[in-house]
Amino acid sequence: MRLFGGLRPWVWQRLSAIYMLLFLAVFATVLANADGMDFARWRDWIASPPVSIAVTLFFAAVFLHAWIGLRDIVLDYIHSAPLRALVLGLGLFALLAMAFRIAIVLFSLHASTI
C-alpha cells in the first residue's frame, strides 16, 4: 500500500477549499449584518443545529486541508525519513488534538442547551 495518495488528497484539498470559501462568505455576511451581537446571541447562533453542523464541517475542512498542505510541504523539503516521520507525526497529533478540542466545545454547547 502506498503511504500517500495521489488523486484523492488532491480532490479533498479542493473540496475542502471550496467548502471553506462558501462557509467564510456566508459566515462573514451573517456576522456583518448581525446588529447588537453579544455573548448570548453568538452562543445561541452557533448552537443552532444548522450552524453547528456547518461549523463542524468547516473545522473538519480546515484540519483536512491543513494536513494535506503540511504533507505537501514535508514531501517537498524534508527528505530524511525519520525527520519526515517526526514532523508528520507531530503535525497529525496537533491537528487531531485541535479537532478533539473543537468537538468537545461544540458538544458541551449542546449538552448545556438541552
Place this chain on the structure above:
Amino acid sequence: MSSPTSRHVSSLNLLKIRFPIGAVASISHRISGAILVLGLPFLVEAFALSLRSEAGYDALLSLVRNPLTLIVLLVPVWAVAQHVLAGIRHLLMDAGIGSTLRDGRRSARMVLIGGALGTAILLWILWP
C-alpha cells in the same frame, strides 16, 4: 568508472534564479498556508473562549478591539487574504480558466496585489 552523478555538484543556486511572477505567487501561497497552520491553535482557542462564558467572550472582543492586537494580526490577516486569493486562482486554473501563460502571469500579479489590498481592507473592517 563511478556513476557520473555520484561525485558531481548540483547546479542549483536559488539566489541566481530569476523567478517569474507565477513562482512568487506560488511560494506566497505556500508561506501563507504555513502561517495559517501555525495560527490554527490560536483560532481554536479563540473559538473555544468565545463560547465558554460571557467573560471569555468579552475578553476576546476587547482583545480584538485593541489596536496593538491588530498589529500582531497583520500577519495572519495577510495570510488569509493571500491564501484565499491564490487558492481561488488555482481552483479556476483547475477548471481551465486562465491557464495560459499570459493569464497566469496576470492573475499572479492580481493575487499578490489583492493580498496586500485585502489585508488593508480586512484590517480597516476590524479596526475599532
Place this chain on the structure above:
Amino acid sequence: MRLSIYRYDPDQDCAPYMKDYDVEPEDSDKMLLDLLLRIKSTDESLSFRRSCREGICGSDAMNINGRNGLACITPIKDLREPVELRPMPGFPVVRDLIVDMEQFLAHFRSVRPYLVNNDPPPERERLQTPEQRAALDGLWECILCGCCSGFCPSYWWNPDKFLGPAALLHSYRFIADSRDTTTAERLAFLDDVYRLYRCRSIMNCTEVCPKQLSPSRAIEHIRINVLKSSM
C-alpha cells in the same frame, strides 16, 4: 561584451567558480551561442553542448541570466550585461555548462513515449479526424531540451521521484492521442503523489519553454483525466 560563465571541472577544481570573459561580437554574431563559440576558440577548456544551432536539437539549454533557455536562439541584443551563464539548475553538473540528463531521460522513458495500440493493425494506417490530430498540437513539438524541468521547483526538490514537466508533457501527448489504447494504464501510472502530484501549478515550465509549449496546461489536462477516469 562581458560574460560571466560557470566553470567546473571535477577532475581539477574542488569547487565551481565563475569566470569572466570579454568578447567583442562581430556583425555575424546574432545569438548567444555565437559568442560562446567565439570564447571557445580562445579558451578551448570551456565545455558546453551544442549541435544544430537553431533550436531543434535542444542541446544547448542553460541558465541565462537566471532563466533557462537555448543559447542558439537567445538573441545577443536582448541580454543584460554581464551575461551570467550557469548550467541548468537542479541537474548534476558533468562539467562547466554540461549537465547530466540521465535521470531526466529515465523519467521520459518511464512514461512510454510511444504509441501503444494492441488492436489488429488496419490495412493501411490508423486514421485520425482533423480534430483528433489537432489535439496533439502543442505537445509533439517538445525537443527534450530540459529547460522546463530544470526550472521547476518541484523537480528540484524531488528529481528522482517527480517526473517533471517534460516527461509529463510527453505522457499527455500519448494520453491525448486517439490511436493509443492504453490511456487507462497511463493514467493509473501517473496517479501517484510523486510522479504527477508534486506539480503545484507554478508555471515556471511554461515560462521558459523555448518552443512556447505549455507543460503546465498538459499537466492540468492529465489531472482532469485522472479525476474523470476515477469516477
